[in-house]
Amino acid sequence: MSYGEDMDRDLNPEIFAELKGDVRELFPALKDVRFTHEWGGPVSVPLDMAPAIGYAGDKNVVYSLGAVGHGVSMTHLNGRTVADLILERKTDLTDVFFVNRRMIPWPPEPMRYLAGKAILGYMHWEDRQYDAQKGGA
Ligand SMILES: Cc1cc2nc3c(=O)[nH]c(=O)nc-3n(C[C@H](O)[C@H](O)[C@H](O)COP(=O)(O)OP(=O)(O)OC[C@H]3O[C@@H](n4cnc5c(N)ncnc54)[C@H](O)[C@@H]3O)c2cc1C
Numbered sequence: 001m002s003y004g005e006d007m008d009r010d011l012n013p014e015i016f017a018e019l020k021g022d023v024r025e026l027f028p029a030l031k032d033v034r035f036t037h038e039w040g041g042p043v044s045v046p047l048d049m050a051p052a053i054g055y056a057g058d059k060n061v062v063y064s065l066g067a068v069g070h071g072v073s074m075t076h077l078n079g080r081t082v083a084d085l086i087l088e089r090k091t092d093l094t095d096v097f098f099v100n101r102r103m104i105p106w107p108p109e110p111m112r113y114l115a116g117k118a119i120l121g122y123m124h125w126e127d128r129q130y131d132a133q134k135g136g137a
Contacts, residue, residue: 003113010040043069047104047115053081054100062086066098 002009016038024031044065046052051066051074062085064078071078081093093099106112 007042047106051098052101052103
């Protein structure tokens with residue numbers, strides 16, 4: 001989570017160390033395995049955590065966003081939906097709630113940073129609740 005427009009945060013040693021620790025905790029058999037590659041990047045997270053596909057103003061520009069870090073398979077379907085929108089076809093793919101939906105804009109800084117931190121904080125709390133139920137850390 002970064003403040004302002006700073007998107008150039010793909011490589012973060014602290015986060016990489018934490019993730020490697022998580023992998024070793026989840027898979028103890030991998031505790032001595034060496035990690036040879038690490039990468040990072042931004043993910044598209046709408047305020048309501050739901051995807052959005054649609055026309056940006058007129059029908060010559062179509063956008064697809066909001067995979068929230070789970071887009072590898074989803075974007076295959078998004079691509080087909082975008083194709084249907086470009087061809088102005090009404091199909092099962094274009095007839096879903098997140099096509100041409102109204103989006104809740106992220107507030108401007110510093111509210112955006114605080115809102116993001118609050119969402120991340122809740123997600124970490126949920127993880128701790130889950131771990132506690134599982135008798136973990
Ligand atoms: C570190 C990391 C780990 C992830 N792990 C997973 C995972 O395990 N499972 C999963 O399902 N998802 C994962 N994701 C999310 C997944 O990568 C994205 O949801 C998915 O790639 C989104 O697809 P997209 O087509 O919407 O955007 P992108 O894949 O970002 O594609 C957009 C393309 O547009 C190009 N582009 C940008 N600007 C321009 C321009 N002006 N002109 C021309 N081209 C341009 C970019 O170069 C890029 O190739 C991860 C993402 C990151 C960053």
